[in-house]
Amino acid sequence: MDWSFIFTSSVSYALGAVTIAYCLAAVGLNMQFGYTGLLNFGQAAFLAAAGYGMAVMVTTFEMSFWVGILVGLLAVVVLAMLLGLPTLRLRADYLAIVTIAAAEVVRLVVRSVKFKDTLGGSDGLQQFANRFYELSPLPSDFRIRFGPFLFPNQEVWVMIVGWSLVAIFSIITFLLVRSPWGRILKGIREDEDAVRSLGKNVYWYKMQALILGALMAGFGGFIIGIFFNAVSPDIYATTLTFAIYTILILGGAARVMGPILGAILFGFLFQFVLTTLNEAVRVGYIGFLDSNDTAPTRLVLVGIGLMLLMIFRPQGILGDRREIALDAR
């Protein structure tokens, strides 16, 4: 077993672009679910809206990269309002149902044959992020070596921008949740009628939280699209949303650092379990599995780990046990 390979592979994945995208989506979900209690099960759709908004503008309509970013963000806001306007007046469960369905609608529309010319069908769209990489101030032969792994110029640039966005959004979250604005969100999470009875426009605050969280997730959509220089519909399946929830709960919901810790840990474990299994199979420690079985087995093991987490530490790593205990009053 090559433990140094396993370790370095896991660490590089845990700091890489995919983890960053998940982290941004989790920071957004933290605003929506962690602080406001909005059960948004369609986070994947917001990543898709942003990624596709950008990709379509740049490839199909040959606009500039910045127009792409703008349209991507606009698409996120429009989608958030479309979902929120009818459902935020209703009980929380309705938002969950509508968002989970809407996320699938978005995915099926972008992969449909009907819009293949514009949205690229199941192949998606490619080569729209070149402008982003041109902006990199790093010398073209720049790279960071990490064990046997190499982060080339391009990936380092994505990571710098990505982690900076994570930092900015976390600071925004930090400031907002300590403000009277954040107090209203937390009040809504507890009991929105009580907040209403105190003269606060609950509907509007929920809408703000939904849009703000969706925008943060939208940046995650940009990062993942830029990193692969491609968007394809099946990245944005519902499993992505569940991974984001897992990250948030693992790190600790309603904690500013929760999504960051959760994303890094989740990324690390996800890769660690896979490479460990692969190595074990390669060396012959596990006779009953072959290399095709390792990826599904990883999901099983990570799933079991999450169950144990929920049983023994439901508040997540950074959560406050006292807050959870209050639910059982």
Add this chain to the structure above:
Amino acid sequence: MPDDAMPDETGTSGSATAVVTSRKQAAVAALKDVDREPGAAKPDPVLIADGVVRRFGGLTAVNVNHVEIQRGAITALIGPNGAGKTTFFNLITGFDKPDEGEWTFNGQQLKGIPPFKVARMGMVRTFQLTKVLSKLTVIENMRLGATGQLGERMWAGLIPGLWRKQEREITERADELLARFKLDTKRGDFAGSLSGGQRKLLEMARALMVEPELVMLDEPMAGVNPALTQSLLGHVKDLREQGMTVLFVEHDMDMVRDISDWVIVMAQGAVIAEGPPLEVMADQRVIDAYLGAHHDQSLAEIAEAEGIDAPEIIDESTPTTPPPEAP
């Protein structure tokens, strides 16, 4: 009618010590000549409801023809279970929408106004099942009540310098109220760790942070341990002394008798009687509503009176059970 001559102003002048009771006297004096009839006109109504009807399917939960709430008084809304008191509360505060009717607060139409705007106008309610925000601390619960906070806008929330000063003022006011309600020792605790009675106190104190004109308390005494009852009663009376109008729903008749200046009785959705507490409690319609019209007769007597054969088995252990045909 509202434009009737104002009663003599016993409460507006006088020394500070006299103020404690003068508001009570003023309220009683103002209501002295009001008709003891459902829907009676008050000299200075703050809230007027007209023809408010709410149906749940075939059931008419609320059907209030006309009711007025006197400004500066403590008005109790009583009635047997299912009389529609809480539904009426929900309707006039915007938490539920009536099928018909309209109502005004300080002359302003409230029909179709969402609850948060109703609260901002100065009409703040509490809930029968206390709604403290358990995972917020007591002081944060209080701060949430203050209106017109700049930091409640998202962009301003990002810049603490903009709202720090206002937050300090709010906190000061909140601390004063907490001290008055004897919750200052719980200041930093999660509201969820408070006892039932303390939650009622916190909810009332929080409502006062909105600086309301009309405070609507839905069963303020429900589930409160007797030791706290007296202090809660004192707080409710105190609201009137500070110039607020109080409307409350309550089942505890001792409390109603003790603190209310006027009592409105509802039964089966309608207002059936109004008057000062002692008169209302002696009112035959009220007794009938609570106990049934034939509560002091045995089934045999009723049957006799109505010319029906007496039932063969008379259960004497339940003489107050109303007959099945009770109107």
